[in-house]
Amino acid sequence: MRGMAVMGFHKPSKIQERALPLLMHNPPKNLIGQSQSGTGKTAAFTLNMLTRIDLSSQQPQCLVLAPTRELAKQISGVAKMMGSFLLDKGLAVTEAVPDPNNRNKPVVGQIVVGTPGTTGDMIKRRLLDPRGIKILTLDEADNMLEMGSLGDQCKRVKQTLPRNIQIVLFSATFPPKVLDFASQFAPNANMITLEAQQLTVKGIKQMYLDCSSDEEKYEALVKFYGLMTIASSIIFVKRRDTAAEIERRMTSEGHKVASLTGALDGDQRDEVFTRFRTGDAKVLITTNVLARGIDVQTVTMVVNYDIPETVDGKPDFETYLHRIGRTGRFGRTGAALSFVSDRKSWESLMSICNHFGVEPTKLDTYVPSALDVYFNMYRDLILTLVLLSEDWDHVEKMLKNIMRNARNVVGPEGESATG
Numbered sequence: 001m002r003g004m005a006v007m008g009f010h011k012p013s014k015i016q017e018r019a020l021p022l023l024m025h026n027p028p029k030n031l032i033g034q035s036q037s038g039t040g041k042t043a044a045f046t047l048n049m050l051t052r053i054d055l056s057s058q059q060p061q062c063l064v065l066a067p068t069r070e071l072a073k074q075i076s077g078v079a080k081m082m083g084s085f086l087l088d089k090g091l092a093v094t095e096a097v098p099d100p101n102n103r104n105k106p107v108v109g110q111i112v113v114g115t116p117g118t119t120g121d122m123i124k125r126r127l128l129d130p131r132g133i134k135i136l137t138l139d140e141a142d143n144m145l146e147m148g149s150l151g152d153q154c155k156r157v158k159q160t161l162p163r164n165i166q167i168v169l170f171s172a173t174f175p176p177k178v179l180d181f182a183s184q185f186a187p188n189a190n191m192i193t194l195e196a197q198q199l200t201v202k203g204i205k206q207m208y209l210d211c212s213s214d215e216e217k218y219e220a221l222v223k224f225y226g227l228m229t230i231a232s233s234i235i236f237v238k239r240r241d242t243a244a245e246i247e248r249r250m251t252s253e254g255h256k257v258a259s260l261t262g263a264l265d266g267d268q269r270d271e272v273f274t275r276f277r278t279g280d281a282k283v284l285i286t287t288n289v290l291a292r293g294i295d296v297q298t299v300t301m302v303v304n305y306d307i308p309e310t311v312d313g314k315p316d317f318e319t320y321l322h323r324i325g326r327t328g329r330f331g332r333t334g335a336a337l338s339f340v341s342d343r344k345s346w347e348s349l350m351s352i353c354n355h356f357g358v359e360p361t362k363l364d365t366y367v368p369s370a371l372d373v374y375f376n377m378y379r380d381l382i383l384t385l386v387l388l389s390e391d392w393d394h395v396e397k398m399l400k401n402i403m404r405n406a407r408n409v410v411g412p413e414g415e416s417a418t419g
């Protein structure tokens, strides 16, 4: 309770209120829990672990698996913060993520948070003793149980754990086909699921820019960032080479950007992500690798530079929801801007918006005069950010920037018109 108070949690969210009694009930029962992005699922499963561990032993007792190192580290950070008043009583939280400097170091600590490949490898090499584990939690569980390497790795890890442990699965999305797997992985579980219509993205202002080519997309993106100062934002692309190209162009325009893709090694990823989390770089360019779970509260804008698609080229509803869920967290405001450049990407976006019952606002890229850039192309965005922002210092800075830009483009009349 003291840990939560320090974190500023004064009352539980809906999912916490529903999940906690089910999770903490004795004898322990499995749980499959679904709730919107950014509603505090991490705190729910962390509290369950902190309540159930035996601090007199350093043996691993709770294992959390997450799809990426960034998310595993974030969860371990939450556990350490929420358990900060237990640290002097022997609480230890350890990460099981790739670390070439500590490849042979045994994992101790009641709570272990890892990625499935590395965790499995450590168990195999007897660096992590699975015999005392009593809770297995999968965050982003639908992704973790998908067919393929993540799903296989999770199953393998589970086979090494004692039987009759509590299994907890959380995600914002559980597509029907994965829900079947999930019920096998966590048998007889209590279920908290959302109806399709409850899974909304309506709290986030959604807009799109219709470009005629890839080149126009680049230009529009760079122009967009040239005019706006956004607190922090994430640009999602499909391919690593697009991320590199955007990074190059934006850097040459003087923006401080960070680019994080699977092409980087672990240390580089940590460094890039820290730059973004601390606000040193305001723009993060990334692929779907960071679409899920990441919680950076200053993110007010998500850009879908490429519309998310499944491997077979269909619109990817779940990924869209997870991506835009990086903003608007825990009731905050946020905006999402998607780029389309041909019929296919436009149809994909419309199909996604239709699926979630939202109508995105079209922003105009036609530039008849410099002033129209402000009043047409950016009107909706400016209004959204100005009207909904909670951070008035940021709004003031943004307005000053808009006025300065207007003056640069059209002279003093721009400033008075913008004013």
Ligand SMILES: Nc1ncnc2c1ncn2[C@@H]1O[C@H](COP(=O)(O)OP(=O)(O)OP(=O)(O)O)[C@@H](O)[C@H]1O
Binding pocket: 008, 009, 010, 011, 012, 013, 016, 035, 036, 037, 038, 039, 040, 041, 042, 043, 171, 172, 292, 293, 294, 295, 297, 325, 329, 330
């Ligand atoms: N009871 C609470 N009161 C205030 N803030 C909270 C509370 N619970 C969680 N939060 C905050 O809400 C934010 C989102 O929480 P969290 O990252 O756990 O969301 P999530 O549901 O796991 O989202 P996602 O589906 O994107 O992974 C965090 O910054 C967290 O600190």
